[in-house]
Amino acid sequence: MFTQMSDSVLAAIIAGTATLSASFLQLRSAALRDRGVPGAAARRKNRLQRIIFLVIIGASAVSGFAASQWLNEGERAAQGALQKELQARIAEVSHTAGELEATRAAERAEIETGVLRRIGIDGVAVTASVPACRAASSGDAPGARACGEAEAVPVTLCATIPAGATVTEVALFSRRADDDTPWSSSRYLPGQEAGEARFAEKYSETAPEAGTRQVCQAFAHWSADHARMVRVLVRYSL
Numbered sequence: 276m277f278t279q280m281s282d283s284v285l286a287a288i289i290a291g292t293a294t295l296s297a298s299f300l301q302l303r304s305a306a307l308r309d310r311g312v313p314g315a316a317a318r319r320k321n322r323l324q325r326i327i328f329l330v331i332i333g334a335s336a337v338s339g340f341a342a343s344q345w346l347n348e349g350e351r352a353a354q355g356a357l358q359k360e361l362q363a364r365i366a367e368v369s370h371t372a373g374e375l376e377a378t379r380a381a382e383r384a385e386i387e388t389g390v391l392r393r394i395g396i397d398g399v400a401v402t403a404s405v406p407a408c409r410a411a412s413s414g415d416a417p418g419a420r421a422c423g424e425a426e427a428v429p430v431t432l433c434a435t436i437p438a439g440a441t442v443t444e445v446a447l448f449s450r451r452a453d454d455d456t457p458w459s460s461s462r463y464l465p466g467q468e469a470g471e472a473r474f475a476e477k478y479s480e481t482a483p484e485a486g487t488r489q490v491c492q493a494f495a496h497w498s499a500d501h502a503r504m505v506r507v508l509v510r511y512s513l
Contacts, residue, residue: 395511399434421499433491438483440511452502471498
């Protein structure tokens with residue numbers, strides 16, 4: 276299987292062949308002209324022509340090789356320049372793609388922060404239902420003795436907020452489970468007792484984890500007559 280010659284090598288071969296052909300034709304014409312010359316003089320002239328012909332062949336070979344090398348060097352230089360330009364274009368495209376990705380990431384982070392700020396203004400609400408309390412020693416018999424506050428089992432409600440947020444308000448609400456009173460009319464103060472129910476005086480916070488932390492509020496309900504609904508609303512700023 277033949278490999279394809281480069282244009283530079285083919286051009287050098289053509290130039291060398293043309294030079295040799297012209298030299299050979301000149302030598303042949305001179306030999307034909309010298310047929311009538313005496314023997315000794317003709318031999319000397321033929322020997323000189325052969326030497327000249329060999330010199331021409333050598334010079335043609337050297338010049339062809341030099342031309343081929345020169346053309347190859349030119350091709351290599353052109354290919355090197357093209358490769359450098361291609362690498363520069365690839366680097367430019369990569370840089371532009373990196374800047375675009377960074378811009379998108381910044382815009383996405385800004386949007387997410389805006390959403391979290393809005394949630395912080397509106398507040399994160401947690402709601403739970405607390406059943407009526409029963410004293411452990413009375414069982415479920417009719418007329419069972421009601422619980423006291425010391426016997427009530429606290430319920431803890433936790434709202435999840437961003438780790439870097441600052442708590443601005445913890446609003447507390449509680450109402451009977453069968454009451455449709457609006458939450459805004461059922462607000463409690465920390466530590467306030469009302470309807471045999473009480474919120475803890477202070478809320479607690481957990482350590483940040485995975486970019487979030489929890490704000491928790493304990494609530495105790497010891498009424499034996501009814502269940503209660505309880506709600507905690509945590510507002511924060513970023």
